[in-house]
Amino acid sequence: MLKVVTLHPINATGFSLSTSPHRNITTSKHHHIATSQHRHITTSQHHNIATSQHRNITTSKHPHIPTSPHPHITTSHITNIPTSQHRNITTNMKPDFEVGIIGAGFGGLIAALRLKHSGRQSFVIFERANEVGGTWRDNIYPGCGCDVHSHLYSIASEPNPNWSQLFSAQPEILAYLKNVVANNQLNPFIRYNTDVVDIRFLEDSNTWQLTDQHGKTTVVKMLILATGPLNRPNMPVFKGLENYKGKQFHSSAWDNSYDLSNKQVAIIGTGASAIQIIPNIAPIVGQLNVFQRTPAWVMPRRNRTIGSFQKALFNRIPIVQKTIREIIYWIRELFGLGFVGNHFINKLMEKSVLKQLEKEVQNPNTRAKLIPNYQIGCKRILVADDFYPTFNRPNVDLITDSIDHITENGICTKTARIIPPM
Numbered sequence: 001m002l003k004v005v006t007l008h009p010i011n012a013t014g015f016s017l018s019t020s021p022h023r024n025i026t027t028s029k030h031h032h033i034a035t036s037q038h039r040h041i042t043t044s045q046h047h048n049i050a051t052s053q054h055r056n057i058t059t060s061k062h063p064h065i066p067t068s069p070h071p072h073i074t075t076s077h078i079t080n081i082p083t084s085q086h087r088n089i090t091t092n093m094k095p096d097f098e099v100g101i102i103g104a105g106f107g108g109l110i111a112a113l114r115l116k117h118s119g120r121q122s123f124v125i126f127e128r129a130n131e132v133g134g135t136w137r138d139n140i141y142p143g144c145g146c147d148v149h150s151h152l153y154s155i156a157s158e159p160n161p162n163w164s165q166l167f168s169a170q171p172e173i174l175a176y177l178k179n180v181v182a183n184n185q186l187n188p189f190i191r192y193n194t195d196v197v198d199i200r201f202l203e204d205s206n207t208w209q210l211t212d213q214h215g216k217t218t219v220v221k222m223l224i225l226a227t228g229p230l231n232r233p234n235m236p237v238f239k240g241l242e243n244y245k246g247k248q249f250h251s252s253a254w255d256n257s258y259d260l261s262n263k264q265v266a267i268i269g270t271g272a273s274a275i276q277i278i279p280n281i282a283p284i285v286g287q288l289n290v291f292q293r294t295p296a297w298v299m300p301r302r303n304r305t306i307g308s309f310q311k312a313l314f315n316r317i318p319i320v321q322k323t324i325r326e327i328i329y330w331i332r333e334l335f336g337l338g339f340v341g342n343h344f345i346n347k348l349m350e351k352s353v354l355k356q357l358e359k360e361v362q363n364p365n366t367r368a369k370l371i372p373n374y375q376i377g378c379k380r381i382l383v384a385d386d387f388y389p390t391f392n393r394p395n396v397d398l399i400t401d402s403i404d405h406i407t408e409n410g411i412c413t414k415t416a417r418i419i420p421p422m
Contacts, residue, residue, distance in 0.1 A: 105134020
């Protein structure tokens, strides 16, 4: 029986469960934005701040902040109501806090740090889980890691001189965020296991009233939404999926209790999460069928371990690590020019990927399937060192036929091919 692991929805362009907060950019224009915004992850400008002068919460100004609010807050729950017209809300209500922050991932913690460092202590963070971390807490699939350099993918005011690799894995990033909270005494400001289910703007007092799942209300003067979208499974819709009798789960809801050893596994999608999962499970499964709709441009990652000498240097002379962070940033900015009209840089990147593909994939038919038919930068560029070589394994098959429907025991393509054969 085929064991299906569903990943990125094939029919949802741009959806990706990668591990960088800048992963959901799909156009060349937006990709340049992604490369230029890493530097500014140190400020709270990534968040939407609803001040007392704003009656509605705005969440679509920044490409990395979802247009939908908190997972459990629908648009009907965010209301602009004159308090005199709502019998359950008293007028001229004094706020409990100056600022309320929803979410304790990277965004929420950065906002809290900026407030705290500026001397503003009247704020509260609402976190629905029992610990901080956001997407780095919830995504635990095999190989989960960041596709941005560790020295850059960190808070500027909170450098970590002890990163173990150039590109950090999920457990290390989560540990980093927990250390940031501990080192800055942020825990007293966080309400864990608190899910905000209703938000109302109180017009008479120019404040926001937040209600959690237990019915407790909190009033704040300003509201910051730091709810990221990358820990919410977006299940694709396939005809017959409900009839499938094997095990299935989404990459962002990985079931580590399920043993994949010697199983027949199908991965649907080849996005940023998939290219991390595929090389990590291929050695243990019996057969791995990878369904690809659109090939991605995959740049070499060139990951390596950071040695003890470098760590000691960063600890003793912090300016060295800060300088390296700046260098990484400007190199990324340079390559970003390839997405806004610099033909030479664009072609240089394409040649780098094609050279890597030629070198690492032996079968010419498989290699041809992995070559994108669009200009680099028009969709999100992925980074990996071990994705291409995985297709040289005898137990890995790349399938580009479209999926027609799911049967009880497998996947039927539009060419009437059944995976696995019946």
